Amino acid sequence: MDALVTGIIEKVKNYLNENIKNAELDIYDVQFRRERTGWVLRIFIDGANVGLNECVAVSKKVSKWLDEVDIIPYEKYNLEVSTPGANREIRSLEEFKKYIGRYCKVRLKEGDESGRKNYKGIIKDVIESKIRIFVEEENKEFEIEYSHIKKANLDIKF
Known part of the structure; x- marks a missing residue:
């Protein structure tokens, strides 16, 4: 630029x-x-x-x-x-904190230890540099290191 x-x-x-x-x-x-x-x-x-x-x-x-x-x-x-729209990008830890309780999708830079790269769920908490996301389909909470995130957006669950 x-x-x-x-x-x-x-x-x-x-x-x-x-x-x-x-x-x-x-x-x-x-x-x-x-x-x-x-x-x-x-x-x-x-x-x-x-x-x-x-x-x-x-x-x-x-x-x-x-x-x-x-x-x-x-x-x-x-x-x-x-407005940035319903599917706005989440660009910082502060924005993750702001959107606690909202549904989001997260794409990792590389697969985690299980090889998984994508998560869709509800932002439950932000602790230091980690985001906790609850994935309803699996009835499980995941903890994701912020530095491992390639892209994150709010999403609408249908």
């Missing part, structure tokens, strides 16, 4: 953290990249009751700020504000 893009993302994150983030609304991610349709600034917001109204409000506020500060040197770009 080049310095211009990184600088834009950092400025937007700083603005969001100072002016948008509060007890009910968190900033999940900010992306700025070139796509087939042109440049896109994507902001993902999160919170207990975040929906369309919050996305629209953040979009209006950020759009006004961007017009004032003019930090994006491209004549045309799109601003998108949304």
